[in-house]
Amino acid sequence: MTRAAFAALLSHWVRNPVQLFTLLAGLALATGLWSGVQAINAEARASYDAAASTLDEGRYDRLVARDGAAFGQDVFVMLRRAGWLVSPMLTGDLDGVRLIGIDALTAPAGMGPVNLGGDVDLAGFLTGGDQVFANAATAPRLGAVTVLITPDLADDTAVADIGTVQRLLGRAGRIDSLLVLPDQPRNLPPLARIAPDLTLQPAQGSTDIAGLTDSFHLNLTAFGLLSFAVGIFIVHGAIGLAFEQRRGMVRTLRALGLPLNRLIGLMLAELLVFALVAGVIGVALGYVIAALLLPDVAATLRGLYGADVSGNLQLRPSWWASGLGIAFAGTLLAGGSALWGIARMPLLAAAQPRALAMAAGRRASFQLGAALVLLAVAIVLGFNADGLVTGFALLGTLLIGAALALPPVLNGMLAFASGRARSVTAQWFWADTRQQLPGLSLALMALMLAIVANIGVSTMVSSFRLTFTGFLDQRLASELYISTDSAEQTAALVAFAEGAGAAVLPIQSADLQIAGQPAEVFGTRDHATYRDNWRFLQSTPDAWDTTFAGQAVVINEQLARRGALGLGDMVTIGSLTLPVEGIYGDYGNPIGQVVLALDAFAQEFPAVEPRRFGLRVAGDPADFVAGLTAATGIGAGQTIDQAEIKALSLAIFERTFTVTTALNILTLAVAGFAILMSLLTLAAMRVPQLAPAWAMGMTRAALGRLELLRAVMLAVLTAALALPLGLALAWVLLAVVNVAAFGWQLPMYLFPLDYARLGGFALLAAVLAAGWPAWRLARTPPGDLLKVFANER
Amino acid sequence: MNAKALILCLLPVTSLAQGFAGLGTEVDGFSTPAPDPVFDFPADHGAHPDYRIEWWYLTANLEDADGTPYGLQWTLFRSALAPYEADGWDSPQLWMGHAAVTTETAHFVAERLARGGIGQAGVVADPFSAWIDDSALEGDWRTLQMRATGSDFSYDMALSATGPLVFHGDGGYSVKSAAGQASYYYSQPFFDISGTLNLPTGDVQVTGSAWLDREWSSQPLADNQTGWDWFSLSFDDGAKLMGFRLQQTDGMHYTSATWITAEGETTPYADGALQVEPLLTNAAGVPVHWRLTLPARGVDVTVQAVNDDAWMTTSVPYWEGPVTFAGTHQGRGYLEMTGYD
Amino acid sequence: MTLLIVDTLTKTYATADGPFPVLRGVSLTLEAGESLALTGESGSGKSTLLHLIGGLDRADAGRIMLDGQDIARLDDAGRAALRRGTVGVVFQQFNLIPSLKIADNIAFQARLAGRHDAAWCATLADRMGLTDHLRKYPEQLSGGQQQRVAIARTLAARPKLVLADEPTGNLDETTAATVMDLMLALVAETGAGLLMVTHSLVLAARLQRRLHLRAGQVA
Numbered sequence A: 001m002t003r004a005a006f007a008a009l010l011s012h013w014v015r016n017p018v019q020l021f022t023l024l025a026g027l028a029l030a031t032g033l034w035s036g037v038q039a040i041n042a043e044a045r046a047s048y049d050a051a052a053s054t055l056d057e058g059r060y061d062r063l064v065a066r067d068g069a070a071f072g073q074d075v076f077v078m079l080r081r082a083g084w085l086v087s088p089m090l091t092g093d094l095d096g097v098r099l100i101g102i103d104a105l106t107a108p109a110g111m112g113p114v115n116l117g118g119d120v121d122l123a124g125f126l127t128g129g130d131q132v133f134a135n136a137a138t139a140p141r142l143g144a145v146t147v148l149i150t151p152d153l154a155d156d157t158a159v160a161d162i163g164t165v166q167r168l169l170g171r172a173g174r175i176d177s178l179l180v181l182p183d184q185p186r187n188l189p190p191l192a193r194i195a196p197d198l199t200l201q202p203a204q205g206s207t208d209i210a211g212l213t214d215s216f217h218l219n220l221t222a223f224g225l226l227s228f229a230v231g232i233f234i235v236h237g238a239i240g241l242a243f244e245q246r247r248g249m250v251r252t253l254r255a256l257g258l259p260l261n262r263l264i265g266l267m268l269a270e271l272l273v274f275a276l277v278a279g280v281i282g283v284a285l286g287y288v289i290a291a292l293l294l295p296d297v298a299a300t301l302r303g304l305y306g307a308d309v310s311g312n313l314q315l316r317p318s319w320w321a322s323g324l325g326i327a328f329a330g331t332l333l334a335g336g337s338a339l340w341g342i343a344r345m346p347l348l349a350a351a352q353p354r355a356l357a358m359a360a361g362r363r364a365s366f367q368l369g370a371a372l373v374l375l376a377v378a379i380v381l382g383f384n385a386d387g388l389v390t391g392f393a394l395l396g397t398l399l400i401g402a403a404l405a406l407p408p409v410l411n412g413m414l415a416f417a418s419g420r421a422r423s424v425t426a427q428w429f430w431a432d433t434r435q436q437l438p439g440l441s442l443a444l445m446a447l448m449l450a451i452v453a454n455i456g457v458s459t460m461v462s463s464f465r466l467t468f469t470g471f472l473d474q475r476l477a478s479e480l481y482i483s484t485d486s487a488e489q490t491a492a493l494v495a496f497a498e499g500a501g502a503a504v505l506p507i508q509s510a511d512l513q514i515a516g517q518p519a520e521v522f523g524t525r526d527h528a529t530y531r532d533n534w535r536f537l538q539s540t541p542d543a544w545d546t547t548f549a550g551q552a553v554v555i556n557e558q559l560a561r562r563g564a565l566g567l568g569d570m571v572t573i574g575s576l577t578l579p580v581e582g583i584y585g586d587y588g589n590p591i592g593q594v595v596l597a598l599d600a601f602a603q604e605f606p607a608v609e610p611r612r613f614g615l616r617v618a619g620d621p622a623d624f625v626a627g628l629t630a631a632t633g634i635g636a637g638q639t640i641d642q643a644e645i646k647a648l649s650l651a652i653f654e655r656t657f658t659v660t661t662a663l664n665i666l667t668l669a670v671a672g673f674a675i676l677m678s679l680l681t682l683a684a685m686r687v688p689q690l691a692p693a694w695a696m697g698m699t700r701a702a703l704g705r706l707e708l709l710r711a712v713m714l715a716v717l718t719a720a721l722a723l724p725l726g727l728a729l730a731w732v733l734l735a736v737v738n739v740a741a742f743g744w745q746l747p748m749y750l751f752p753l754d755y756a757r758l759g760g761f762a763l764l765a766a767v768l769a770a771g772w773p774a775w776r777l778a779r780t781p782p783g784d785l786l787k788v789f790a791n792e793r
Numbered sequence B: 001m002n003a004k005a006l007i008l009c010l011l012p013v014t015s016l017a018q019g020f021a022g023l024g025t026e027v028d029g030f031s032t033p034a035p036d037p038v039f040d041f042p043a044d045h046g047a048h049p050d051y052r053i054e055w056w057y058l059t060a061n062l063e064d065a066d067g068t069p070y071g072l073q074w075t076l077f078r079s080a081l082a083p084y085e086a087d088g089w090d091s092p093q094l095w096m097g098h099a100a101v102t103t104e105t106a107h108f109v110a111e112r113l114a115r116g117g118i119g120q121a122g123v124v125a126d127p128f129s130a131w132i133d134d135s136a137l138e139g140d141w142r143t144l145q146m147r148a149t150g151s152d153f154s155y156d157m158a159l160s161a162t163g164p165l166v167f168h169g170d171g172g173y174s175v176k177s178a179a180g181q182a183s184y185y186y187s188q189p190f191f192d193i194s195g196t197l198n199l200p201t202g203d204v205q206v207t208g209s210a211w212l213d214r215e216w217s218s219q220p221l222a223d224n225q226t227g228w229d230w231f232s233l234s235f236d237d238g239a240k241l242m243g244f245r246l247q248q249t250d251g252m253h254y255t256s257a258t259w260i261t262a263e264g265e266t267t268p269y270a271d272g273a274l275q276v277e278p279l280l281t282n283a284a285g286v287p288v289h290w291r292l293t294l295p296a297r298g299v300d301v302t303v304q305a306v307n308d309d310a311w312m313t314t315s316v317p318y319w320e321g322p323v324t325f326a327g328t329h330q331g332r333g334y335l336e337m338t339g340y341d
Numbered sequence C: 001m002t003l004l005i006v007d008t009l010t011k012t013y014a015t016a017d018g019p020f021p022v023l024r025g026v027s028l029t030l031e032a033g034e035s036l037a038l039t040g041e042s043g044s045g046k047s048t049l050l051h052l053i054g055g056l057d058r059a060d061a062g063r064i065m066l067d068g069q070d071i072a073r074l075d076d077a078g079r080a081a082l083r084r085g086t087v088g089v090v091f092q093q094f095n096l097i098p099s100l101k102i103a104d105n106i107a108f109q110a111r112l113a114g115r116h117d118a119a120w121c122a123t124l125a126d127r128m129g130l131t132d133h134l135r136k137y138p139e140q141l142s143g144g145q146q147q148r149v150a151i152a153r154t155l156a157a158r159p160k161l162v163l164a165d166e167p168t169g170n171l172d173e174t175t176a177a178t179v180m181d182l183m184l185a186l187v188a189e190t191g192a193g194l195l196m197v198t199h200s201l202v203l204a205a206r207l208q209r210r211l212h213l214r215a216g217q218v219a
C-alpha cells in the first residue's frame, strides 16, 4: 500500500517537472539566501574586526622616544627587567604596505590581529622565516616574502614578527614604540629612571568606533533575520502551491482507501527528502553567492568555510548544519500548515473552485484581521518600545502584519479598479487578476519584504555612513594632536603655536557623577572648530555663546537620555549649577559627557592640567611639527596626524557599504525568482481560466500581453506599498533598536534616488519573472485551450 | 583568537593542543640523553640549547611566625624550536617563567614569556643567573637569591644549601619509560629558605625548606605517556623521597623513585617499587589525596594537599602545590600533577 | 449472509440556513452478488446515501452493516481499510490519478489493498478495450475510455460490493450503453454486489432490484 501510494504521489512530479523544479528551486533559493547573507554578514564582521584590531594599537598607552625616532631594543629589555610589562613594535613601509612588527610573546592578549590557524610553521614565523600576514587583497603586493593570508587584517596592512620586520626594513635592533600592557605589576620603578628618553603617549581610546560597529552588527543581524523571513515566504509559497495542485489526487487517494495518517506521513517524508535535496543545493548556492558577491572572497571563505592552509575550500559541518537546519525548519513551517489543511480537508467537499474561493475568502478575512491586530500592536509598540526585546517585537509585528495585510489591500485596490472599469476587457482583466491574487500572494509578500528590507537597510546604511563621516569630521577636526610631558613643554607649545598662527585646543577632562550617571566633564576653549563641526540634536540658538561664556553647558545624547535631561534642565558640576543649552550626538561613546567653558573648568578642577591638545594648523602639519621640534624639542613622537587615521577608518567602512549593496541586489533577485516560480506553477491552472476569454475572441498574444501587464502592475502596487513600510523599518532600526541597545539614536536621512532605483529593480525583476510565463501562455496550442471545453471536469 | 594564545599552543614543550602528551613527540636534530653521564659544574647549571626542553624548578614549603603554611614556586622553562642558540630575535630558544604562592585559601600565579637572544630571559652558568623579566634566581648554588613578581603578589627570598647535590636514576640519568625515554635529572633538595612574601593582605616573613630540580631532555616521555604525578617529600627525620608516576594511554603507569638520606646518599628505585594511588579528587577532578608506598623503605603514607585549588592557570594548566603527609612517616613536600586538563 | 443492511439511516447537513435533512430513515438490504438500482430526483439524497455506505462520510443515526461490520463503529483507519478492500466506488467524475499511466491506474486500488493480480488486471484491460492505451495518461483518453479505466480499477481489487454513482452520467448514450454492458457483465462475473445510482429507468431495469428515493425516504 505504502509503495503504491508513494509512487502515485511522486508521479505527480515526474509528470510536472516544472513544478518540481520551482519547488526545489524555491527551497534552495531560500536556503541559499540565508547562507549567502550569513556569509556576507560574517564578511562585514570580519572587516570590522580587522578595522577594530588595526585601530586597536591605539587602545594601549605607548612609550615612544621624545623625538619620535626609533630606539634600540635594549631599552625594551631594560624595561622588562625592571618589571615593566611592555611589548615592542616596529612599523614601516614595505612595497606600499604598512608593515607592523610585533613580538607575539609579550604582546597584550587580543592584540596583534594574526590568526595562526592549523599547521602554521611557528619556527618560521618566530625565527627569521620571513613570514608575513596580510589579507587576500594586500597579499599580492608583498613581493619577496612568504605571505600567509588572514581575513583578520585591514587592507594595506601586514603583520610579522618584529625580528622579520627589522630585517625587511633594514633596521636591525631598532624599535619605534613600546605598548604598555594595562595590568602592570605593583611597585614599578619610575620610567624616568630606566628610560629617560621615552615619553608615555596615552591611549587614544577606540570606543567611538567600537560602539558604532556594534550598532552596525546589530542592524546586520536584523537584516539576516529579514532575509530569513523572505526565504520563509518563498518556501511557503512554493510548498503551498505544490500542495494545492495535488488536492484532487489526495482526495482520490483517500477515497480509494489510503488512510489519512499514512498519507500525511508519506507527504511529510516526501517533503523532508525535498528539504534535504534543496538544502544541499542551497548551501552550495550560498557558497557560490558568497564567492561571487564578496569583495574579499578568499578571506571570507576562509573564515566561513574553514579553508585549510593550502587554500583548498571545504564546507564546514556547522555550515551545513545551519543551512540544512534552515531548509528543514522552513519546509516544516511551510509544510506544516499545508499538511494541516489536508488533514482537515473533508473527503467529499468537491474540489469546486467556488468552494475553494469561499474558503480562500474566509482565510483572507482572517488574514486581514490578524494583520490589523499585528499592525495595531506595532503602532502601540512604536510609541512605547524602549528595549531590545520590544524593539525587535516591533520589527516583527510591523513586518509580518504588513505582509499579511498585503493581499487584502491589493484585493481591495483591484476591486475598486474593477468597479470603475468601462470596457469588457478591462472588467475581465481586473476580475481575473483578483482571481489570480491568492496564488501569487505569497510571492508578492516575499517581494514586498525584499523591497522593504532593501529600503530599510539601505536607508540605515546610508544614514550610518553620513553620520559616521560627519562624526569623524567633528571629532577629528584638528589637523594635529600633540601630547606634552610637562607644564614647561605645554607653555613652549602654546608659545610656538601662537607665533605660527595655530590654535591650541586643550583636551582635558575630569570624571564625576552627573544626574546620577557617570560622566566626563571637558574643559573646552571657545573656537570655531566646535561651532562649525559639532552638530546639535537639540539646542538653544546661542548654545555655544552661553557655554563659552561659562553660563551654560552642552551635553551628549547619552547623558541626556540616561539622566533624563532636556534643554533648560540644570546640571551640577562641583560647585557650579548650569543649564543645559545643547545636546549633541556622540556616537559610540558609552558614557555621558559635559562640555564646560575652559575658565570655569580651570576653577572647578584646578588639579587637572591639560596634556593633550588639538591643533588647528593652517599649512602643512608636517612643516608645523618640524618647526615645533626645532623650537621646543617636542618630537614627532608626541604628535599624531589624525588625517591618516580618518582616511584609514573610512576606507575600512567603505568595504562594508559595498557589501550591503550586493546584499540588496541578491534579495531582490531572489524575490523576482519567487514570482517567476509562482507564475510558472500557476500557468497550468491558468489555461482553463483563459480558455473562455480566448473562445470569446481575444487573441493569445493579447492574453500574453495582459499577463505581463498584470504582473508588472502587481509589482508596482507592491513596491508602492513597500516604500512607507521600508522607511518605517529604517526608523525602527535607527530610532528604537539602536537606542535600546546603545543609548543613542542614529539620525535618519532619506535617499529618494536610491528608492527610485530600487523600485526600478523591483519592476525589472517582475518583468523578467513574468516574461517567460506570459510568452509560454501566448503560445499555448489551441488544442490545449479546446480541451478545457471538451473535457468538463 | 590572539597570537599569543596560539603561539603558546604551538610551543613544543607545553603544547596546549597536545597537552603534556606532546613531550612524547620525537624531534630531529636535538641531542638525546645517554647513560653514565659525567656532569661538569658549574657549566651544567647553565642552559643546554641542543636539548629540546629544560627547566630550573624550585619549590618551597614555608611557614610564618604563627606556623601558617605557605607554598612557593619559581620555575623557568626553556623550550627550543631548533637545537641552537642565536643572537637577536632569530633565537629559537623560548623561555617561560612561572611563579606562584599558595596559601591555605588562595593561590597566586604569574606567567611570563620571552625569546632568547635579546637578553629578556636566559640562564648563565657562571656566575649562575637564571632570569626572565624581573624574576631571577642568582648565586653560587651554596647560596641563592630569588625574586618574582605578579600582578597581585611578589616575593624576595634567600636560600642556602645544607647538603650536597643528589642525582636521580642512574647517576643523573633518569629513565621515564619502558621504551627507554630518559632525561638528565639532579636536584638540590637541601635548601634553607627565608624571605618576604608580598601578598594583597600584606607582607609576610617566612622561613622553610626548598628543593631545586634541574632536568633537561629532548623527548622525556614515550609517545603513549600523557602526564605525570610528581612528589618531593621531606621526612621529619631529615630523609627525602622523590617519586613520580607517569600516566599512559593504556591506563598503565610507570613509576620511579629516589630515596635520599639526610646525608644526601641516594638509592634509585626502578618501575614498580614505588606505588602511587589516588584516593580523593577535588571538584575539578584532580586527585588531591594520595597513598604512597615504598615497601623497600617501609614507607606507607597518605599525602594531602594544603590547598586543593593550587591549579596553575597558565597557558598550559597544571596543578602544583604544597602537601603534608602522615602514616608510617610524617613530613611535608610538594606535588605536581599534569595531564588533567 | 446478507452483504449490506441499511437500517433507518438519517443524515442532516448543517447549512447557512439551518439544518437541512437529506435522509430521513432509509432502510435497505443487499445480498451478495445482488444488483440494486437507486433512482430518485436530483437532490433526493442518492449520492449522500452511497457515500455513507462507502464509508466516505458518517451518518447521524441508523446503522450500516457491511459484510458483517457495523461501519459506524469503525475509526478513520478502519473505514479507509473498508474502502480499500471491501467496497469499490465508481465515481461520476472518474477520479483517475492524472500523473499515473493507465496501466498503473488500473492496478492502483488493488495495490493499495495488497491484492494486485497482474493477470486479472490484464484481463480487465482487455475486456474494457484498453489494451492499446495502457501506456497513455488519463488526459489523453476520451471520457468513455476514462470511465472504463475507473471501472477496471475498482474491479481489479475484487471488492465485495461495487458502488457506482451515475457511472455513465458524463457519457453519450451509445458509449454509456457499451460501458454499462461491460460493467454489468464483469460485476456479475466477479460475484460482487452492485449498488448503482442512475437516473435512467432503462438502465435501472437491467438490475435485479430497484429502489426509489423520495424526500429522503425509500418510496
Ligand SMILES: Nc1ncnc2c1ncn2[C@@H]1O[C@H](COP(=O)(O)OP(=O)(O)OP(=O)(O)O)[C@@H](O)[C@H]1O
Pocket (backbone or CB within 6 Å): C013, C014, C015, C020, C022, C040, C041, C042, C043, C044, C045, C046, C047, C048, C049
Ligand atoms: N456538503 C453538503 N452540505 C449541505 N448540503 C448538501 C451537501 N451535500 C449535498 N447537499 C444537499 O443534499 C441534497 C442531496 O444531495 P445529493 O448529492 O445526495 O443528491 P442526489 O440525489 O445525488 O442528486 P443528483 O441526482 O443531482 O446527483 C441536495 O439538496 C444537496 O444540495
Ligand SMILES: [Mg+2]
Pocket (backbone or CB within 6 Å): C046, C047, C048, C165
Ligand atoms: Mg448525485
